[in-house]
Amino acid sequence: MPTAVITGASSGIGAAFxxxxxxxxxxxxxxxxxxxxxxxxxxxxxxxxxxxVEVLVADLATEEGIAAAERxxxxxxxxxxxxxxxxxxxxxxxxxxxxxxxxxxxxCEAVLRLTHAALPDMVARGGGGVINVSSVAAFFSRxxxxxxxxxxxxxxxxxxxxxxxxxxxxxxxxxxxxxTEFHQRSNMDTSGIPGFxxxxxxxxxxxxxxxxxxxxxxxxPDARYKVVTGASRLIPxxxxxALSARVGRRYE
Ligand code: NDP
Numbered sequence: 464m465p466t467a468v469i470t471g472a473s474s475g476i477g478a479a480f481x482x483x484x485x486x487x488x489x490x491x492x493x494x495x496x497x498x499x500x501x502x503x504x505x506x507x508x509x510x511x512x513x514x515x516v517e518v519l520v521a522d523l524a525t526e527e528g529i530a531a532a533e534r535x536x537x538x539x540x541x542x543x544x545x546x547x548x549x550x551x552x553x554x555x556x557x558x559x560x561x562x563x564x565x566x567x568x569x570x571c572e573a574v575l576r577l578t579h580a581a582l583p584d585m586v587a588r589g590g591g592g593v594i595n596v597s598s599v600a601a602f603f604s605r606x607x608x609x610x611x612x613x614x615x616x617x618x619x620x621x622x623x624x625x626x627x628x629x630x631x632x633x634x635x636x637x638x639x640x641x642x643t644e645f646h647q648r649s650n651m652d653t654s655g656i657p658g659f660x661x662x663x664x665x666x667x668x669x670x671x672x673x674x675x676x677x678x679x680x681x682x683x684p685d686a687r688y689k690v691v692t693g694a695s696r697l698i699p700x701x702x703x704x705a706l707s708a709r710v711g712r713r714y715e
Contacts, residue, residue: 466490468494470494470523471547473500473501477495477547480544490516491505491515491517493518502518534580536581544594549566551608571618586629586631590631591631593632595618595634602695602703619681637681640653659687662684
């Protein structure tokens with residue numbers, strides 16, 4: 464059976480990846496900080512799909528956590544989903560620098576190091592791949608969150624090119640607004656986001672996995688967000704960033 468490691472698997476998009484991949488018969492390694500939630504998710508997936516599910520409790524904002532994850536992805540893994548992440552709880556100057564650095568570690572350093580740790584074994588075996596969860600925010604200049612997601616997109620497309628021809632795939636998944644715990648955790652006022660722009664995590668993951676199977680290096684699920692990201696390339700960057708700032712403000 465193929466084995467997939469999913470970071471940020473205790474809730475939201477990561478938990479949706481776990482449900483979808485378990486339904487296809489994949490064995491799983493679920494990584495996050497909340498052991499109780501990971502254990503509950505693992506028990507449900509084992510009972511429903513008869514797959515093997517390991518739990519790896521790790522904080523990807525720490526050296527120890529990233530190193531433990533690196534060790535786990537280095538051998539015998541067919542898919543790594545680098546999904547763990549969180550939003551900014553204020554503007555750049557309102558945010559303690561330690562929180563900014565933690566975001567860089569979780570969104571960029573962990574993604575880089577887990578991709579670097581996983582790919583050599585995959586290339587040697589001629590199969591497998593990595594999905595790095597970026598965001599539609601990657602197409603806009605909006606805080607260090609968007610900057611980290613732009614890095615994830617650029618990095619993933621570049622490494623996808625490097626490994627093309629080895630039977631190994633790397634893809635950036637760029638979701639728009641998805642109903643998860645993300646916005647509440649980052650204290651975001653989502654009242655300005657029109658209802659029709661919200662995506663369902665399970666549908667998002669199915670669309671992302673279809674694009675991954677097709678060998679895409681960047682996946683923007685849903686026509687609504689293909690229009691948004693397409694338009695972002697056509698209008699001046701200052702204007703697109705000003706427009707994006709009008710939605711998803713934070714509570715004061
Ligand atoms: P959730 O808040 O529902 O899930 C975030 C997950 O990341 C949780 O499992 C959390 O687990 C884990 N996580 C957070 N920090 C760490 C850490 N330091 N170490 C290990 N795990 C961590 O949000 P989403 O499911 O929405 O977010 C998943 C990804 O999708 C993120 O990268 C986010 O940026 C991206 N995204 C989300 C969008 C949305 O609208 N929801 C839009 C575009 C992109 P725990 O707390 O147990 O550690």
